[in-house]
Amino acid sequence: MNAPLAFDRPGRPSPEGAEHAPASGRHVGAPLPRPNAKRLLAGRGAYVSDLKLPRMLHAAFVRAPFAHARIVRIGLDAARAAPGVVLVATGEDLAKLCTPWVGTLDHFKGMKSAPQLPLPLERVTWSGQAVVAVVAESRAAAEDAAELVEVGYEELPVLADLDTALAPDAPRIAPGFADNICFRSVVETGEVDDAFAAAAHVVEADMAFGRHTGVTLEPRALIADFDASERRLTVHHATQTPFQFQDLYARHYGLPEARVRVVAPDVGGSFGIKLHVYHEDMAVIGLSMLAGRPVKYVADRLEAFVSDIHARDHRVRARAALDANGRLIAIAAEDETAIGPFSTYPRTSAVEGNQVIRLIGAPYRLDAYRGDLKVVFQNKTQTSQYRAVGHPIACAVTEHLMDRAAARLGLDPFDIRARNLIPDDAYPCASATGYRFEKLSHEACLARLKGLMDYDRLRAEQAELRARGVHRGIGIAAFVEITNPTPAFYGVGGARISAQDGAVIAITPSGEVRCTISVTEQGQGTEAIIGQIVADYLGVPQEVVRVITGDTETTPHGGATWACRGAGIGGETALQAAKKLKANVLKVAAAILQAQPGDLDLVDGQVVAASGGAARLSLAEVARIAFFRSDTLPPGTDAQLTVAHHFAPSGYPFAFTNGIHGCHVEVDAETGLVKILRHFVVEDCGRIINPLLVDEQVRGGVVQGLGAAFFEECRYDGNGQLLNGSLADYLVPMACEMPDIAIAHMETPTKDTELGAKGCGEAGTAAASAAALNAVNDALAPLGAVLTQIPMTPARILTALGAF
């Protein structure tokens, strides 16, 4: 798509914090291509859908045509008699095997959600919900038989929008519920009402954010293989979090954890989609138990649209108070967010909204803040964490208010932000909502963005083109991103989701290196950066480091991939393990060389003199002796050439990152179509392990943010039917519509780890839609139109312009 421009890779600014001096190696910090990219490009990837196990069966599901209905009758005879059918199972069959789950977390006080089972017993609660499972010799045979299943329904009232669900007399989403609110939370700091009363300026906006979904290139897929002879379950699963699923499958199906193995082979994108419990996936485990054979299920694209988690879907009313000098003194925001008929398990559907109300205003000095969140049940597909959880909403609300304030005060968007961003010398400090910031670089990023965009020239060009009836707009948006979470995220809420990671690193008999680690790979390059870190901190070339991930049987337990933690936490785990192993290698080498370990170093696979660097012995030779001629080592030599290390962050609860986006657009005021001319990002994810991968993470994230801004929206009718559940109607951003994306970096490493890396995977998504919204509004300002809703479709833009 975007050929990298010379522009995109500026000489990296000299890292601050020189105490994080890298190891002697040449890998960390270098733009090395991912070692697995070639294999995947060559078509040698092995995804779950590529796997064929002996005696494997295929599952298809009969799905609910109504958003809310009572199941009055299920007729299975014709399906059971259909050719190739091995098993037809209902909710009742699976409820005998699988215990129910409830998607709440203890630290979200007062949260409620109905218990869930793989398939429903009495009621369907969203359109597209799986009701009956058909297992057959092929997927086609299973689909043929699924057409023969007869389900009788009695329709029930549907909650298909926020107002209906919030009405006092609304039908309840689940029996016995007092209302349809899953979770309510209010955070308040300072004297908010006084600040608004005293403000020189108050700006406000009612904003709406569309519901969208992840659209991973590879859909959800799993094969459950239950071996009754050993009561052993193996699940080949396209997931980000194998250990989480090992735990869940074990507990809900009553198996010892050690008898459950989850293998995540090549995974084609996840973005948060592939770490939630899906009803079909849970069902497939039970189906394999019932059939006594491996059962495969691959969600097709139509199924993905009605069963993959949806995300966002917020309505926010927000106000900001400023003093006469344009200093922000208070923000108040109410967020109502529409979820599914229950809260998603095990991470809930409340984290998104919780992060919205806690991240609003976060880049700015702000003493008074009130955020009020309502998480509201709907008869729609379940929602949960998707890339940049809550961030784009918080960012768009904050940055839209900042632009409104700038307009009110006659300030340039850069100017009002310069007056209000937390100064770079103010750290450590905390946000109004209590997030603790170790060190951020907002001011440096703001200055860098201005240069990167060539802002003054863009403004001059804008004025010139305006005279010719061309409407260009420039928008900027600052953000902070939550990365490297400690157990403060889920652990404290009672979820068995690990915030630590583990690595085992071994020297092989040939002197190569094998690293098994709990973080996982879905195309972002986790294995590449772990290889780089191990290479440098152990002292070997990266080519000899084999990194193995994604198998609960062979890697140590850990959190894997979520919330931007692979580099920061997984990377530190690998670093510490590599250092431990290096010390062990040097001990053995010292024994062989009759030297002191402290006088030796390991560089590029060679044991060398620490001073002077003269080569003494190859690592291969150390390994040969340790493995095959231990008899030649001095008695008592402890040759531990395999080490294990676990690491959990323990300093700040989260390693916050920051950055700022700029977006340059041209709006066709006659058609409502927007051409995105260019997008700019300056971000600070701490120590950069691989600039190539960081840049592509940012670009991918930006594209998803621009998708939310202009294209992606799950549209429902009043009956809770999804109207555009296919790739013909649900528009994802495509290469032709995407601009070049220029990226620059600041580097403020975290001192909580030796590596100093923070996350970068969500930085692109966090602020792209906000910058785009501000850019479109900047273009439309002279025409008297304001948009407060994304996606900014042609219909919404033309409506705002009063064009029809």
Place this chain on the structure above:
Amino acid sequence: MKARAFAYVRPRTLEEAHAAFAAADGDASFISGGQSLVPALAMRLQAPQVLVDLAGVDALRGVHLDGDVLRIGALTRHADALTDPLIRRHAPLLAAAAPFVAHPAIRNRGTLGGSVALADPASEFPAMMLAMGAEMEISGDAGLRRVPADEYFLDLYQTAIEPGEILVALHVPAAGPHACCAFDEMARRRGDYAMVGGGLMAERDGDALRAVRIALFSVGPTPVRARGAEAALEGRAPDADTIAAAQRALDGDIDPMDDAEVPAAMRRHLARVLLGRLIRKLEADQ
């Protein structure tokens, strides 16, 4: 998303194709490029017992100039509309529309005949048949017949082709020395079905336009001739007043559908904008 099982036959002649269709008692589908049919099969929106593949029927192939009519075989690919020298020269409107149809992979397989037989109201090529005043050659029980574009599009996905009949070729009047044309559409993403689109054919007579034919798509259940707008332009130089008059007249030509993404009033607005752009494009090309 697996199609139901079906039988597959690949006839060599029109007669064999008709026979194969008849043998299935009407429960058959012809397949050309498969770019619309195969997704419909996979989603089980259609599930014929038999697929009759037209790819082996030579009578449906080739592009020839026959006097002042260009005969375009039904199996001609979308991609050929971009590259075939005869099409580029004698049916320039088709060539102008082709880059807007889907994406290269689909254009490599999709056929002009398949597109015109399907007659999706949002499709480019069927509307261009209308704009160019083409005739559709159809093979049926009574042998071959030709139906002018103005009588061909009947209703949503309904054309003059009866079940079991085969679209054999498109006969397009070759563009004369004074012919001019313009194509444009408004789509949210490149290659998508458009919110509104259209093509315009005319003869230049000094500053004036004559024999103006305008066809719009995505404005109703079938492609639509904009006869009011044509009349407003006919014999006039397309100055600002004439364009405005044509845009006003357009309102009576179309009765667009309403949907959440593109409300009817917005389609009318976009159609007016499009018409203005088509005419200006024509002038810019002069």
